[in-house]
Each structure stands twice: as structure tokens, then as C-alpha cells.
Amino acid sequence: MVCKTEVRQPVREEISLPKVLHALSDPVRMEIVLKIARAGEVACGAFDIPMPKSTLSHHFRVLRESGVVASRREGNELMNFLRSDDLEARFPGVLETIIAAGNR
Amino acid sequence: MVCKTEVRQPVREEISLPKVLHALSDPVRMEIVLKIARAGEVACGAFDIPMPKSTLSHHFRVLRESGVVASRREGNELMNFLRSDDLEARFPGVLETIIAAGNR
DNA sequence: AAGATGGTTCGACTATTTTCGAACAACTCG
């Protein structure tokens, strides 16, 4: 058996629109995405969302499994970034306009 | 008491992005939206989706309550149309790009 | 008025999501 703790992030071609939209349909996850969009890369711990770590981790998992976010270990922490290129290639304009709309 | 069977559709200012995205995150509802987008106006009965009427009705309700779709009685049937103007005013480009993405 | 047609509502059931604490794993630093 391999990769017990590896999160399965879809490759570009596997990213599905319904899953992306579902991932973005949660206010907490939308906040996460907006913050990443503003900052470029954000560690999981950088969100002062009043919520247990496990719950936050769940939301990151949904974002990763949907293909919206990818993560990369940087020493002790996980840096999260948007998969803008993949999303733009697959669903042009979708993430962009949603982020713009989310910023009011 | 009023409007027992009136569906509560949000006014423009009340349309919420998470609810819109949730409405569009279901494949059946996405199909409905795509068909309406192509045809302009579609009666509920015009969907040859293999599914009981009550289930289809449920999906239309979600679409209406989220503000994505509005309906108008035309004699015996209900004609459904997208609230493109309201959505464009509130979340510019979002519905458009999602529909384009949904059409592959 | 009675039938036929097009949709909605209700209630029950199932399935999926969300939430959370506790335990665990990976890494850093002293």
C-alpha cells in the first residue's frame, strides 16, 4: 500500500465543475480561497477562523480534492495556493469571476 | 396568510454567492441551467430527465430559491428562465463563465 | 362538472456533509 496520508488531488483533466462549485459554495472555504487569492500563498495556520483545527483541515481537504487548492510543505507548515492555471485551462474565467464576486 | 405555494425567490440584493454556487454544483441542476441557457425559456416538463416529477420539482425549487432561475406561468405550464440580469448585476461574469464551462 | 395535464407539497427514507475531540504524524529547535 502506498500514500496513506497523501491527499488525492485530481490532475487537470480530472477536475470537475460540480466539485469545484461545491467546494466554493461554503462560506468558510470561500473565505479561505479569497485570502489565498489576495496573498498568493497562505499557510493553514494563517486563518484566524474560530474553528477547531480538524474542521479547518476538513475544508482544506475538500478544496484540494476538488482541485481548487494545492499544498506544498514548507518546513513545518503547509503552504496553500490556488491551482489557477489548471482551473483557467479547464474552466476559463470561472475562478477569476467567482473570486471577484466574492470580494463583493 | 398569504402565498402558501408561492416560491420565495430572492430579490436581486438578496442573491447570495454561496447559494448560487451550491445550486449549480449539482449535475442535474447544471443540466437544467444549460438547457435553459440554450433555449431561453423552458417548461419544467421539457426535461427528459429520467426522474420522478417530485425530484425534478425539488431541483427547480433550489434553483429558484438561490435566485438562478425564475418561473412564470404560461397557461398550464411553468416557463423557466435564467435571472441573467440580476446575476450579472450582482456577480458579473459568474453565470456566463460557468455556463460556458458547463458546455465543455 | 369531469378529465387530463403540468407541477407542487408532504412525509419518510437514504446519502452526503459538516463538525468536533482525541490520537497521531512530520517537522523544528533547544
Add this chain to the structure above:
DNA sequence: CGAGTTGTTCGAAAATAGTCGAACCATCTT
């Protein structure tokens, strides 16, 4: 090594969403 930090995984419980049949409502036709 041992302690502190960061984040994940594992159950299990609670909330939300989807599905469906039966009954119902509205409208048109006869």
C-alpha cells in the same frame, strides 16, 4: 532526545441535501 508547533486522520454525532410515492392544486379542454 524531548518538547513545541503544524496539520492530518479517525470515529461518531449532528445537520443538510437528495430521492421518491402519494396526495394535492391550478389550469385547460370537453
